[in-house]
Structures are given as C-alpha cells and as structure tokens.
Amino acid sequence: MPESAVFEFPANALDASKSSARVTSLDIVRGIAMILMAIDHVRVYAGVPAGGPTFGVFFTRWITNFVAPAFVFLAGTSAYLYGRRYTDGWSLSKFLASRGVWLIFLELTFLRVAWTFNFDFQHYLLAGVIWMLGWSMIALAGAVYLPRRVVATIGIVLIALHNVTNLFRPQLAQAFGDDGPNWLLRIVYFGGAVEIGKSGPPLLILYVLVPWVGLMFAGYAFGQITEKPAEVRRRMLAKTETARVMTCDQWNWYFSQATGVNGPGARDCYGRVEFEEWFQWLCRQRF
Numbered sequence: 001m002p003e004s005a006v007f008e009f010p011a012n013a014l015d016a017s018k019s020s021a022r023v024t025s026l027d028i029v030r031g032i033a034m035i036l037m038a039i040d041h042v043r044v045y046a047g048v049p050a051g052g053p054t055f056g057v058f059f060t061r062w063i064t065n066f067v068a069p070a071f072v073f074l075a076g077t078s079a080y081l082y083g084r085r086y087t088d089g090w091s092l093s094k095f096l097a098s099r100g101v102w103l104i105f106l107e108l109t110f111l112r113v114a115w116t117f118n119f120d121f122q123h124y125l126l127a128g129v130i131w132m133l134g135w136s137m138i139a140l141a142g143a144v145y146l147p148r149r150v151v152a153t154i155g156i157v158l159i160a161l162h163n164v165t166n167l168f169r170p171q172l173a174q175a176f177g178d179d180g181p182n183w184l185l186r187i188v189y190f191g192g193a194v195e196i197g198k199s200g201p202p203l204l205i206l207y208v209l210v211p212w213v214g215l216m217f218a219g220y221a222f223g224q225i226t227e228k229p230a231e232v233r234r235r236m237l238a239k240t241e242t243a244r245v246m247t248c249d250q251w252n253w254y255f256s257q258a259t260g261v262n263g264p265g266a267r268d269c270y271g272r273v274e275f276e277e278w279f280q281w282l283c284r285q286r287f
Contacts, residue, residue, distance in 0.1 A: 023081070023226050026074055033070040040064040068129050072212050073219035075133060076155075079140055080223025089144045096141035103134030125196075125203045127187075132207035136216040139209070143217060152221030158214025165189075 039060060048057060083092035107130040113119060115126060143151050165172060180186075183194045188209045193202040225236050 026077060026226065029070060030074055033067045033074075036064050037067045037071075040067070068207075068212075069215060071129075072133065072136060072215045073222070075137070076140065076216035076219025076221075077223045077226065079137070079144075079216075080220045081226065083144065093141040093144050096137045096144070100134040100137035100141065103130050103137065107131040107134065122201050124201050126206060127203055128206045132209060132212050133216075135209050136213045139213045140216055140220060143220070148221050148224065151217050155214040155217030155219075155221060158211045159218060162211035162214070 043057070043060060079092065079096060082095070083089075086092055107128060108125055111128070111130055112121070112126050115128075143154070146154075180192065181190045186192045186194050186205055186208075191205045191208045193204055195202055225233055225240075228236065
C-alpha cells in the first residue's frame with residue numbers, strides 16, 4: 001500500500017480504509033501544479049506579456065504548459081480513486097456529472113467576473129479551463145460504465161491523434177465555407193466564438209474538449225497503477241513516461257512541423273521574441 005494519510009469517510013463507503021487512502025505523490029504533483037499556475041496568473045494580472053522580453057518570463061510561461069495537463073490527468077485519476085468507495089458505477093457517475101455541471105456554472109459566472117473585473121455578461125462569456133474540466137467530467141461520467149481498457153484506449157487515441165486534422169486544413173476550410181465550423185464543432189474541437197441565440201453574447205471557447213477529454217480518460221485508467229506496490233508502480237511509470245515522450249510528443253511535434261500550426265485548442269508560441277532554433281523547439285505545444 002502506498003504511503004498515505006488516512007481519513008474517515010461516510011459509513012456507506014465500500015472499504016473505508018482502502019477508499020480513504022491518499023496517494024502522497026499525487027498530492028505533491030497537484031501542489032506543484034497549483035504553485036506554477038499561481039505564478040502564471042500573477043504574470044497575467046501584472047500585464048506582463050507571455051513571450052518575453054526575457055528568457056525568465058518565457059520559461060515562467062513555458063513551464064505552465066504542464067499545469068492544465070497535470071490537473072486534467074490527475075482529475076481522472078482522482079475520479080478512479082474516489083470511485084473505489086462505491087459498489088456501483090451510478091454513484092460515481094452521478095458525482096462526476098453534478099461536479100461537472102457545477103464547474104461549468106462557476107466558469108460562466110464567478111470566474112468570468114474574477115478574470116475581467118466586470119459584470120458585462122451581455123457582450124461576451126469565457127469558456128476556459130474550468131469549463132473544459134466540467135465537460136470532461138460529464139464525459140467521464142458516461143465512460144465509467146465502459147471497461148477500463150476501452151477508456152484507456154479512447155483516451156490515448158484522442159491524445160495521440162488530436163492534431164491529425166491539421167493535415168487536411170485546406171479541405172476542411174472548403175467544406176466549412178465562410179461561416180467555419182458549426183457551434184458544436186467549435187466547442188468540441190476547433191474553438192473560437194459561439195453565438196448564443198440571435199441576440200445573446202458570444203461564448204469564447206478558450207479550451208476545446210479534444211484532446212482534454214482523452215487526457216482525463218487516460219488519467220482515470222491510470223488510477224489502477226496507483227494501487228500497485230511502490231516498486232512496481234515506479235517501473236510502470238518509468239516505462240509509460242518513456243513511451244509517451246517517444247510517441248505522443250514527437251507525433252504531435254511532427255504534425256506541427258508538417259503543417260506549421262499547433263492544432264486546435266493549443267495556445268500560440270509566444271512569438272513576440274526571436275530565439276535560437278533550439279529555444280524555439282521548446283515551444284512545441286503538447287495540447
């Protein structure tokens with residue numbers, strides 16, 4: 001059993017001692033991600049451009065590329081660990097769906113005000129990372145009924161192939177016409193502004209659902225690894241991370257090089273400052 005801190009949970013838990021065990025290493029990673037996120041948000045509120053003008057500012061922004069993936073992946077893992085409390089999938093599914101709806105509501109209300117310091121909801125709404133987390137949880141609420149191997153496969157495929165449409169950009173542009181993708185495709189994959197009704201405010205899709213849903217699915221399937229003995233877990237993690245670096249990162253890098261773009265849902269490369277070629281490579285987008 002991994003090193004853990006034990007809490008008490010309600011009597012309807014399946015196995016209190018097992019379901020309440022926390023995996024210390026996951027809490028540490030989440031804590032580091034929160035610190036990095038806070039640093040980047042300070043930069044945003046201070047009005048410092050993401051791309052420079054110094055290496056220090058660039059790296060401060062660059063390292064935060066790992067924050068959202070860490071949160072989404074570990075949210076999936078946490079869902080798996082939370083689900084061990086229950087004997088049925090319905091309880092976990094209901095929890096994820098209700099939590100997802102709540103996060104979406106907060107993104108469109110409280111967080112909208114927190115980012116903009118105004119109540120001008122009539123002119124625009126923001127659909128950011130909390131919006132994406134909410135919808136990913138709702139998707140996972142349906143996926144928990146599937147075999148975990150299927151969930152893992154779906155997640156890996158969405159992550160590995162999410163840039164494949166870049167190879168067909170001219171064909172897609174012709175197919176969509178001047179209006180571009182419809183509102184559903186913008187939310188799921190392409191991003192951009194979505195008009196809410198004829199006179200409603202535009203919803204600015206900052207985070208699309210693909211590949212983030214896949215990342216949460218992968219995190220959910222990863223939950224089984226956290227139950228392994230420490231030595232076995234470390235070996236599996238080393239192999240998994242090596243395979244990821246050698247496949248997914250290089251695969252997505254190929255698409256960005258072949259097409260000259262980083263794919264839907266990816267932020268730009270902070271192109272305000274000229275860097276050496278090796279430095280530009282660091283700016284490849286993971287998602």
